[in-house]
Amino acid sequence: MTETTTDTRAADDRSDEPALFATMSTMRAMRRLRPDPVPDELLDQLVQSAVWGPSGGNMQRYEYVVVTDRAVMAELAPLWRRCVDAYLATTGKYAPEGMDEAAYGRMVAAIEYQRDHFADTPALVIPCYQFPPPRIEAEGLAASAAALGPEATATMAGTQERFMALAEGSCVYPGVQNLLLAARGLGLAANITIWHLMLEEEWKAALGIPADMRTFAAIPVGWPLGRFGPVRRRTVAEVVHRDRW
Structure with missing residues (x-):
């Protein structure tokens, strides 16, 4: 082939x-955006596409913060810069094994452009999710342990935090992919990032997100400067x- x-x-x-x-x-990750606003009805379509994604037990406990106010975006810009600079200073310094250095350099240049023009980002979507408090019953725990067996039960106890993080992520990221596909279909540029997690509490404070709510991405959205x-x-x-x- x-x-x-x-x-x-x-x-x-x-x-x-x-x-x-x-x-x-x-559907490339498009980081260079025009400052032109994105109509609210298109942003609603993006969130609608995300809501159509699956969630565990169909609980649908997701929430989406959509930022379009330029004053709020300007407040977030320094946080974005700190997160991007922290990334580029460590992992982002090196091209992944097997990746062309020139191609990686172009990607870094796009990341830096987005960092330097973040205050002009037309829209930013923050997907959030929170599982309800678990209902733990002794009888259910015993039945679960019997089903898994003692060795797997002991292993599961040590990986519960990872399991819960993946479980929540699996309720969010299918919807995020729907949102990215919808953006591409509408001619909008978007890319998924999780760098905000380096300063998550500051992002949540700036956006009024409840302290016990988890955030899973920061997705800049706008009309592309380049071509798909x-x-x-x-x-x-x-x-x-x-x-x-």
Whole structure:
């Protein structure tokens, strides 16, 4: 299979596929945004697409903070700068193994552009989620331990924090992906970041988010300065392990 027939091929080569495939294959992380406002009805469409995503037990305990006020965005800009600078000073200094240095340099330049122009970001979406307090009953715990067995039960006790974080994330990130797909379909640029978590309490204080509510992303949204185009990803043959690793 040649490179032009892998997941990197252009959308117009996919005329026999559903339109969603073309949307996904050209959904780059777009960080350079025009300052023009995004109509509220389009932002509502983005949140609606997120709400259509699944959540554990269909509890739907998500909340979305949508920021468009320039004064609030200006207040958030220094927090964004601190988070981005902290990232670039550590992990962000180095291109991932196997990634072209020039391509990585272009990505960093886009990150720096977004940092330097953050106050002009037209909209920012903060997805939040909070599980209800767990209902723990001795009889249920005993039945769970019996189902898992003693070794797995002991292991589970040590990984409960990770399990709960993944459980909450699994209730949020499918909706976030829906939002990103909807943005691309509407011609809007967006990208998902979690750098705000380095200063999460300060972000929550600035936005009035309750202290016990968890935030899962900060998604800048706006009209793109650049053009959408094919994403560069590994091929299916490189990542699939059929039946066993």
